[in-house]
Amino acid sequence: MMLKIKCPECNTEGSMSLVEPDYEGPYRCWKCRALFTITIKKNELKSWEPLDQEELDKQQEIKAMQDKFKRGG
Numbered sequence: 762m763m764l765k766i767k768c769p770e771c772n773t774e775g776s777m778s779l780v781e782p783d784y785e786g787p788y789r790c791w792k793c794r795a796l797f798t799i800t801i802k803k804n805e806l807k808s809w810e811p812l813d814q815e816e817l818d819k820q821q822e823i824k825a826m827q828d829k830f831k832r833g834g
């Protein structure tokens with residue numbers, strides 16, 4: 762399902778597709794490029810945490826490593 766998300770920085774409405782009604786992860790505003798970690802519970806936006814690019818890179822690096830590990834190297 763598609764969820765509408767309004768950027769707290771510039772009030773631009775964006776949307777993201779959710780596989781599950783709960784989500785916690787990065788969101789980037791398509792307009793002002795602001796980065797956030799958002800928490801969604803039951804298709805409702807619960808919280809915004811500012812996220813910097815460095816932090817996102819780190820998270821993606823960890824995830825990539827975990828994926829690699831799961832595939833067996």
Ligand SMILES: [Zn+2]
Pocket residue numbers: 768769770771772773790791792793794795
């Ligand atoms: Zn924005």
